[in-house]
Amino acid sequence: xxxxxxxxxxxxxxxxxxxxxxxxxxxxxxxxxxxxxxxxxxxxxxxxxxxxxxxxxxxxxxxxxxxxxxxxxxxxxxxxxxxxxxxxxxxxxxxxxxxxxxxxxxxxxxxxxxxxxxxxxxxxxxxxxxxxxxxxxxxxxxxxxxxxxxxxxxxxxxxxxxxxxxxxxxxxxxxxxxxxxxxxxxxxxxxxxxxxxxxxxxxxxxxxxxxxxxxxxxxxxxxxxxxxxxx
Amino acid sequence: xxxxxxxxxxxxxxxxxxxxxxxxxxxxxxxxxxxxxxxxxxxxxxxxxxxxxxxxxxxxxxxxxxxxxxxxxxxxxxxxxxxxxxxxxxxxxxxxxxxxxxxxxxxxx
Numbered sequence: 001x002x003x004x005x006x007x008x009x010x011x012x013x014x015x016x017x018x019x020x021x022x023x024x025x026x027x028x029x030x031x032x033x034x035x036x037x038x039x040x041x042x043x044x045x046x047x048x049x050x051x052x053x054x055x056x057x058x059x060x061x062x063x064x065x066x067x068x069x070x071x072x073x074x075x076x077x078x079x080x081x082x083x084x085x086x087x088x089x090x091x092x093x094x095x096x097x098x099x100x101x102x103x104x105x106x107x108x109x110x111x112x113x114x115x116x117x118x119x120x121x122x123x124x125x126x127x128x129x130x131x132x133x134x135x136x137x138x139x140x141x142x143x144x145x146x147x148x149x150x151x152x153x154x155x156x157x158x159x160x161x162x163x164x165x166x167x168x169x170x171x172x173x174x175x176x177x178x179x180x181x182x183x184x185x186x187x188x189x190x191x192x193x194x195x196x197x198x199x200x201x202x203x204x205x206x207x208x209x210x211x212x213x214x215x216x217x218x219x220x221x222x223x224x225x226x227x228x229x230x231x
Numbered sequence: 232x233x234x235x236x237x238x239x240x241x242x243x244x245x246x247x248x249x250x251x252x253x254x255x256x257x258x259x260x261x262x263x264x265x266x267x268x269x270x271x272x273x274x275x276x277x278x279x280x281x282x283x284x285x286x287x288x289x290x291x292x293x294x295x296x297x298x299x300x301x302x303x304x305x306x307x308x309x310x311x312x313x314x315x316x317x318x319x320x321x322x323x324x325x326x327x328x329x330x331x332x333x334x335x336x337x338x339x340x
Contacts, residue, residue, distance in 0.1 A: 062300055141295065
C-alpha cells in the first residue's frame with residue numbers, strides 16, 4: 001500500500017479506536033473512577049483533539065485516488081447541506097439536552113425536548129455527520145472516504161450508542177424523551193409526534209447558524225487551503 | 232533551452248502544462264510540442280478562467296491523474312496564462328517513477 005494511504009488508515013484507526021474505547025467500553029468507567037467525571041472528560045477531549053489533528057495531517061498528505069468523478073451536483077451537496085448542519089451545531093450546543101454528557105437530569109423537567117431537539121435529539125452529532133457525508137460526496141476520492149467516512153460513522157453511529165446508554169441511565173424518563181423526539185432529523189415532526197416551535201428554537205440561533213455558514217464558506221480557503229468548489 | 236514536460240528539481244518536479252478552460256471535460260489530454268521546441272502536457276477543464284477556478288480545477292485534476300496530494304501541487308508560473316508550470320513537491324525521483332506509468336499511456340507520451 002502507498003505510504004501516505006497507510007499513514008491515513010493508521011491515524012483513522014487510532015481516532016475511531018480511541019473514541020470507541022473511551023466512550024463505549026469498560027475503560028470509561030474505570031478511568032472515571034480514577035480521574036473523576038471532570039478529569040475523565042478532560043483526558044477524553046485532549047486525547048481526541050490530538051489524534052484528530054494527526055488524522056487531519058495524514059488526510060492532507062494522502063494521495064488522491066479518484067473513486068467517482070467530481071460533478072456540478074456533487075460540488076453542490078455540501079453547499080446546500082451545510083446551512084442545516086451549522087444551524088444544528090449552533091442550536092445544539094446552546095440548547096439543554098438530556099442526551100448530552102452528564103445532563104440526564106434534564107429528561108425529568110417539564111419539557112425534555114426544547115427547541116432544536118424537536119428536529120433531532122442529537123443535533124450536534126447530526127451536524128458533524130452531515131458535514132462529513134456531504135464532503136465525502138463532493139470529494140469522491142479514497143482518502144476522503146476514509147477521513148469523512150470515519151467521522152460520519154463515529155458521529156451517526158454514536159447517536160445509536162448514546163441512545164443505548166441514555167436509555168439505561170434515564171430509565172422511565174427515556175420514553176418521555178423518545179415520544180417527542182427522533183434520532184433521524186425531522187422524523188418525529190413528520191410523524192406528527194412533535195411540533196416545530198420556531199420561537200423555541202430561537203431566531204437568534206438560526207441567524208447565528210447561518211452566520212457561521214457564511215464565515216466557513218468565506219474562510220474555506222484559509223482553513224483548508226481549498227476554495228469552495230461551486231460551478 | 233528546449234525541454235521535456237517534466238523537469239526534476241531539488242525538492243520536486245516542475246511540469247509544463249497547456250490548459251484549455253471552458254472545455255467539455257476535465258481531462259489530461261496528452262503531450263504536445265511547444266512553439267519553442269519544448270514539450271508540454273495538454274489538459275482541459277470545464278471551469279472558466281476566472282477567480283482562479285480553472286487553476287484549482289487543473290490542480291485537482293492533476294492530483295487525481297498522478298495520485299498525489301492536492302496540497303503538494305502549486306502553479307509556479309503562468310497562473311493567468313494558458314501555458315503554466317506546475318510544481319509537485321516531494322522526492323523528485325520517486326515522483327518521476329510514479330508519474331512515468333501514467334505518462335506512457337498518454338497520446339504523444
